[in-house]
Amino acid sequence: MMTTADYIALCFFALTWFGYARLLRSASLFGRTSLTHAMIERRREWIYNSLRRDLKMIDTQIMAGLQNGTAFFASTSIFAIGSCFALLGAADKVDAVLADVPLVLQSGRVGFEMKVGGLAVLFGYAFFKFGWSYRLFNYCTILFGAIPMMRDCENDVLAAERAAERVIRMNIIAGGHFNEGLRAIFLSIGYLGWFINPYVFMVTTTIVIVVLARRQFFSEARLAIMDRDPSSNLHLSPIPRTRPSADGNDSHGGL
Incomplete structure (x- = not known):
């Protein structure tokens, strides 16, 4: 059955998850903007940039990519939930295998089924989040289709900005x-x-949270999308200009 250490580890998991989510809502850590909030500004730049072009095939492709990625993870969550139920049906075999593994504390069949049930709840939560996100991206595509054309944007700037903000x-x-x-x-x-x-549960949870926090506040991906002075990129080589070749065609300097 479940021990006191199991309940403490489960509470630690829930509190760590809740605390990390609250940390991301605060937008910054030690004065560093999170990757998620930095991407919010890039989303805004993207949508406002679309107001300056009538041909929006690029934007619709981006929207389709967002929806396809969400649908992929929603499908993956469904498969994971099914795997959890399959694992419940083989509880005795899995328990026998884990009995030979070092450091494994046996909690019995009931304890094992509770752990698998908790894992299924996690994947179920993820599925509902991905499913709702997919629906909202669908709504976003419809709202994007309501953005006026360039000429209409120039005639009524406020209406165009309201459509973009939606x-x-x-x-x-x-x-x-x-x-x-x-x-x-x-x-x-x-x-x-x-x-x-x-105890391993608390350690692995801490490792995952540390990795996620590093990606949000200290990763190279975060630096790549932050506003920086272009003059700081002096290590980048300039793109060679095209020059006419001997036969009159354009040469790209070997690129």
């Missing part, structure tokens, strides 16, 4: 639900430590 808000909300579902998938990796023992 798309931006819906896109941000959809992206937020997608991130929450993805966070549940990542934390399910830490949850697997519980099948060994509650």
Whole structure:
């Protein structure tokens, strides 16, 4: 059966998850803007940039990519839930295998089924987040289709900006639900430590949270999208200009 250490580890998991989510809502850590909030500004730039062009095939492709990625993770969550139910049907075999693994604390069939049930709940939560995110991205596509053409934008700038803001808000909300579902998938990796023992569970949860926090506040991906002075990129080589070749064609300097 479940021990006191198991309940402490489960509470630690829930509090760590809740605390990390609250940390991301605060937008910054030690004065550093999170990757998620930096991407919100890039979303805004993208939508406002679309107001300056009539041909929006690029934008619709981006929207389709966001929806396809969300649908992929929603399908993956469904398969993971089915795997959890299959694991419940083979509880005796899995328990016999884990009995020979070092450091594994046996919690009995009931304890094992509770752990698998908790894992299924995690994947179920992720599925609902991905499913709702997919629906919101669909709404976002419809709102994007209501953005006026360039000439109409020039005639009524305020109406164009209101239409753009609706798309931006819906896109941000959809992206937020997608991130929450993805966070549940990542934390399910830490949850697997519980099948060994509650102490490993707390260690693996801490490792996952540290990795996620590093990616949000200290990663190269965050630096890549932050506003920086172009003069600081002096290590980049300039793109060679085209020059006429001997036969009169354009040469790209070997590129």
